[in-house]
Amino acid sequence: MAQIEFKGVAHSYRRSPATPEDYALQPMDMTWKDGGAYALLGPSGSGKTTLLNITSGLLFPSEGQVLINGSDATRLPTAQRNIAQVFQFPVIYDTMTVFDNFAFPLRNRKVKEPEVRRRVVQVAEMLGLADVLNKRASGLAADAKQKISLGRGLVRSDVAAILFDEPLTVIDPHSKWSLRRKLKQIHQEFRLTLIYVTHDQAEALTFATQVVVLHEGRAVQVGSPTDLFERPTHTFVGHFIGSPGMNIIPCEIDGSGARVDGRLIALDRDYAKRAIRANGKLELGIRPEFVRYRADAADGYLPAEITQVEDLGNYKILSARLGEHLVKAKVGEDTRVAGGVGWLSFPSEWTRVYADGVVLQ
Amino acid sequence: MKPQAAAALAGQWGGERAGAEKQAVAARSLRVKAPPRTLILIAYLALLLLPIYWMLNMSLRDNNDIMAHLAFYPQHPTLQNYMKILTDPGWYMGYVNSFAYVSINTVISLAVALPAAYAFSRYRFLGDKHLFFWLLTNLMAPSAVFLLPVFQFYSALGLIDTYIAVALAHTLFNVPLAVWILEGFMSGVPREIDETAFIDGYSLPRFFIVIFLPLIRAGVGVTAFFCFMFSWVELLFARTLTITAAKPIAAVMTRTVSASGLDWGLLSAAGILTIVPGALVIYFVRNYIAKGFALGRV
Amino acid sequence: MRKTLDNRAWFLVLPMALLVAFNALIPLMTVVNYSVQDVFDATHRTFVGADWFREMLHSDRLQAALFRQFVFSGLVLLIEIPLGVAIALVMPRKGGWATSLTLVLMALPLLIPWNVIGTIWVIFLRPDIGLLGHFIDHTLGIHFDYPTVPIEAWVSVMLMEVWHWTPLVALLAYAGLRAIPDAYYQAARIDGASAWAVFRYIQLPKMRGVLTIAILLRFVFSFLIYSEPFVLTGGGPGDATTFLSIYLVKIAVGEFDVGRAGAFSIIYFLIVLAFSYVFYQVLQRVGAGEKA
Numbered sequence: 001m002a003q004i005e006f007k008g009v010a011h012s013y014r015r016s017p018a019t020p021e022d023y024a025l026q027p028m029d030m031t032w033k034d035g036g037a038y039a040l041l042g043p044s045g046s047g048k049t050t051l052l053n054i055t056s057g058l059l060f061p062s063e064g065q066v067l068i069n070g071s072d073a074t075r076l077p078t079a080q081r082n083i084a085q086v087f088q089f090p091v092i093y094d095t096m097t098v099f100d101n102f103a104f105p106l107r108n109r110k111v112k113e114p115e116v117r118r119r120v121v122q123v124a125e126m127l128g129l130a131d132v133l134n135k136r137a138s139g140l141a142a143d144a145k146q147k148i149s150l151g152r153g154l155v156r157s158d159v160a161a162i163l164f165d166e167p168l169t170v171i172d173p174h175s176k177w178s179l180r181r182k183l184k185q186i187h188q189e190f191r192l193t194l195i196y197v198t199h200d201q202a203e204a205l206t207f208a209t210q211v212v213v214l215h216e217g218r219a220v221q222v223g224s225p226t227d228l229f230e231r232p233t234h235t236f237v238g239h240f241i242g243s244p245g246m247n248i249i250p251c252e253i254d255g256s257g258a259r260v261d262g263r264l265i266a267l268d269r270d271y272a273k274r275a276i277r278a279n280g281k282l283e284l285g286i287r288p289e290f291v292r293y294r295a296d297a298a299d300g301y302l303p304a305e306i307t308q309v310e311d312l313g314n315y316k317i318l319s320a321r322l323g324e325h326l327v328k329a330k331v332g333e334d335t336r337v338a339g340g341v342g343w344l345s346f347p348s349e350w351t352r353v354y355a356d357g358v359v360l361q
Numbered sequence: 362m363k364p365q366a367a368a369a370l371a372g373q374w375g376g377e378r379a380g381a382e383k384q385a386v387a388a389r390s391l392r393v394k395a396p397p398r399t400l401i402l403i404a405y406l407a408l409l410l411l412p413i414y415w416m417l418n419m420s421l422r423d424n425n426d427i428m429a430h431l432a433f434y435p436q437h438p439t440l441q442n443y444m445k446i447l448t449d450p451g452w453y454m455g456y457v458n459s460f461a462y463v464s465i466n467t468v469i470s471l472a473v474a475l476p477a478a479y480a481f482s483r484y485r486f487l488g489d490k491h492l493f494f495w496l497l498t499n500l501m502a503p504s505a506v507f508l509l510p511v512f513q514f515y516s517a518l519g520l521i522d523t524y525i526a527v528a529l530a531h532t533l534f535n536v537p538l539a540v541w542i543l544e545g546f547m548s549g550v551p552r553e554i555d556e557t558a559f560i561d562g563y564s565l566p567r568f569f570i571v572i573f574l575p576l577i578r579a580g581v582g583v584t585a586f587f588c589f590m591f592s593w594v595e596l597l598f599a600r601t602l603t604i605t606a607a608k609p610i611a612a613v614m615t616r617t618v619s620a621s622g623l624d625w626g627l628l629s630a631a632g633i634l635t636i637v638p639g640a641l642v643i644y645f646v647r648n649y650i651a652k653g654f655a656l657g658r659v
Numbered sequence: 660m661r662k663t664l665d666n667r668a669w670f671l672v673l674p675m676a677l678l679v680a681f682n683a684l685i686p687l688m689t690v691v692n693y694s695v696q697d698v699f700d701a702t703h704r705t706f707v708g709a710d711w712f713r714e715m716l717h718s719d720r721l722q723a724a725l726f727r728q729f730v731f732s733g734l735v736l737l738i739e740i741p742l743g744v745a746i747a748l749v750m751p752r753k754g755g756w757a758t759s760l761t762l763v764l765m766a767l768p769l770l771i772p773w774n775v776i777g778t779i780w781v782i783f784l785r786p787d788i789g790l791l792g793h794f795i796d797h798t799l800g801i802h803f804d805y806p807t808v809p810i811e812a813w814v815s816v817m818l819m820e821v822w823h824w825t826p827l828v829a830l831l832a833y834a835g836l837r838a839i840p841d842a843y844y845q846a847a848r849i850d851g852a853s854a855w856a857v858f859r860y861i862q863l864p865k866m867r868g869v870l871t872i873a874i875l876l877r878f879v880f881s882f883l884i885y886s887e888p889f890v891l892t893g894g895g896p897g898d899a900t901t902f903l904s905i906y907l908v909k910i911a912v913g914e915f916d917v918g919r920a921g922a923f924s925i926i927y928f929l930i931v932l933a934f935s936y937v938f939y940q941v942l943q944r945v946g947a948g949e950k951a
Binding site for chain 2: 661662663664665666667668669671672674675676678679681682683685686687689690693745746748749750751759761762763764765766767768769770771772773774775778779780782783787788789790791793822826879880882883885886890903904905907908911912917920924927928931932934935936938939
């Protein structure tokens with residue numbers, strides 16, 4: 001129904017951008033496949049909202065091309081794209097009833113009344129708002145209002161994609177959960193493309209099939225939640241995703257593997273050979289989940305000083321000092337952790353080398 | 362994007378029904394763009410400035426020249442009117458006087474309104490709602506009602522023809538206004554800040570001056586501006602409570618009738634000069650005003 | 660804002676209360692005093708009770724002035740509010756020099772001393788030396804002599820008044836408009852709304868608070884108007900533009916008829932008090948509404 005492609009799209013809010021810093025969005029290529037559930041994840045100011053608004057047509061990119069189903073739609077106004085958008089806070093028409101709110105986009109498009117009624121009732125029932133259709137929209141709670149915002153997108157038969165800009169920001173935690181479930185339901189039923197902007201990794205990872213991680217205007221990695229977790233291509237992704245984030249430790253490479261403060265951490269031999277040729281700042285990355293701990297020495301284990309143990313119920317987080325560097329490890333709740341010196345190993349299948357923040361394949 | 366192309370794209374997207382909806386919106390998208398808005402605004406601003414421009418025009422001409430014929434701009438511009446005003450104490454003292462009592466009034470109003478606004482913002486107390494309402498009534502009080510009694514009262518106190526008299530009289534409406542505006546701004550500052558300061562050992566006066574005031578800078582600016590404005594423009598009290606020593610420029614202007622009739626050039630120059638302080642003040646606080654509109658009570 | 664109950668707050672409020680009492684209560688007491696007495700001179704006064712009130716309430720002149728005042732204030736609202744909103748809609752929306760310049764220019768009439776406003780328009784409207792007067796008289800050929808023709812006096816006063824105070828309404832409305840988050844306009848674009856729909860369903864509702872304040876402010880202050888019409892027409896021709904304040908000052912200071920003036924003052928004040936009460940109630944509700 002709708003495939004949206006970005007070709008070399010970049011955007012600067014300044015009139016004559018000179019340096020890369022002037023760009024909110026660095027040049028990028030992207031494809032939003034029909035029916036996919038995408039999350040745009042990144043910290044504030046990383047360009048997520050800019051990217052979203054270019055997709056919906058609220059913003060025309062200063063460079064590049066936006067193609068919808070192969071046709072150039074770079075300057076196509078929003079109302080003519082098959083897109084609806086839900087904003088950070090509920091945007092409703094205060095003076096109208098819930099019914100009229102839903103009907104508004106249809107009436108503007110000159111849809112006949114019986115059809116309007118049919119669609120409004122259908123969407124209202126789907127969203128659980130059927131019993132408040134005749135109430136004034138302004139009197140409802142925040143989560144109901146967000147549903148109304150969402151509903152205005154769903155009533156249109158021509159909508160192929162719905163974009164969300166951190167829509168759960170003002171929703172209380174309890175309602176957040178039910179709203180998220182509702183979104184998944186909609187995705188399955190309507191087969192719409194959903195693009196969801198958030199700075200909350202938990203939200204992104206549970207919602208999306210594909211996550212786009214944005215950092216300083218650049219799409220740093222696009223992949224499934226598992227990909228991002230197990231194979232982060234950027235130290236930023238490693239850091240940002242996972243709780244706690246990936247361990248990033250400066251290192252050097254020699255023939256046998258990686259050296260951290262002189263101590264050897266074994267790497268896969270072919271990998272180590274490629275790693276030696278790498279230039280730039282070298283860092284070792286491994287997730288706390290994959291760091292192994294023993295209370296006593298063993299082959300392949302390095303000594304580290306255990307500085308802190310956090311017991312979080314089903315698991316514990318160890319903070320340890322490996323030479324000068326802080327390393328965190330996630331271990332099971334039953335693991336006995338003694339203070340003082342512990343022994344950590346870094347299995348080579350989970351250890352990656354990063355040069356200037358980019359992973360070495 | 363042409364309507365045909367839009368319709369084509371629309372057609373691609375799922376059916377004729379969607380296409381028809383699309384076309385309706387497409388047609389409306391080819392709407393008239395920005396220029397009419399700007400034109401209307403420029404026209405309005407021009408109309409707004411026209412009478413002021415006209416007075417400026419008059420002020421740069423000799424009175425005989427004015428009476429002789431109508432001209433859209435001064436063909437023989439002269440600064441004689443302004444020179445007369447700036448050199449004749451009978452005239453320029455009017456400005457000095459106005460400026461004096463307006464400034465005194467602003468200071469008094471702020472000094473008295475700041476603690477009061479703080480009280481209204483942070484506390485409930487016996488009679489607070491009634492007090493606030495009473496304040497509001499003074500803001501709306503017809504000066505004409507108070508004119509005579511205030512005159513007699515100040516006479517009895519020997520305050521007639523002093524700056525302080527007008528400054529005090531103007532607090533009748535400026536203080537309620539100041540309290541109203543300041544309270545709005547103060548309510549935007551969360552109480553937690555006060556409480557933290559008190560826990561840290563600040564006394565109320567010290568907290569107010571060192572911490573609180575900087576936070577409501579914009580509000581103080583807006584308030585000072587309005588106090589200045591309302592005091593500067595007010596005529597009734599200013600004229601009635603003064604004779605010569607504190608005579609405001611407004612009263613001086615009503616005096617320029619001579620045997621040969623009104624000197625329009627002189628009068629115009631005087632008028633223009635009364636606008637200048639206001640224009641300057643507004644220029645300097647324009648950022649505060651813009652911010653104040655966004656943040657404050659209004 | 661949770662407010663704590665603390666009567667010591669009275670200390671903070673005291674200086675203000677004393678100052679305003681000094682300016683308001685004492686004169687007011689004097690007025691009440693006058694309104695119930697017939698004062699011949701400092702030593703001869705007799706208590707006449709409600710006589711002055713009765714006389715004033717039945718006074719033709721007072722009733723006429725009151726009628727004129729209501730017509731005036733009504734016209735003020737009818738013209739200034741829609742006009743002010745219209746101007747606010749065309750004012751620049753982004754920040755920058757255009758916005759600053761517009762704000763400064765629009766605020767200019769508001770900073771001119773009220774008698775100078777009158778003077779500006781006296782000059783402007785004169786057929787011999789004023790641009791508008793000349794235009795009407797010579798170019799349009801209409802014989803224009805507002806000091807002698809009541810309807811022309813009214814038109815002149817209205818013109819001056821609208822010129823003077825519409826910027827205030829526009830600035831207030833503009834503040835209300837600026838407060839509307841962009842997302843509403845964006846959603847309207849997505850919904851395919853027309854410009855009129857945006858005005859009717861987004862802009863106007865969101866301006867409700869500031870517009871209410873503007874309406875009340877303009878109504879109440881137009882009810883008190885004095886200097887501008889006084890300088891322009893002196894209240895004339897005859898009584899044609901004698902509004903309430905002008906009439907009161909005429910009796911009180913002009914004729915020094917303190918008894919009548921006193922009674923009139925009380926009546927006048929009570930009317931304004933009633934409006935202030937409405938204003939106060941609306942303020943409370945608007946304030947609560949905004950915080951909701």
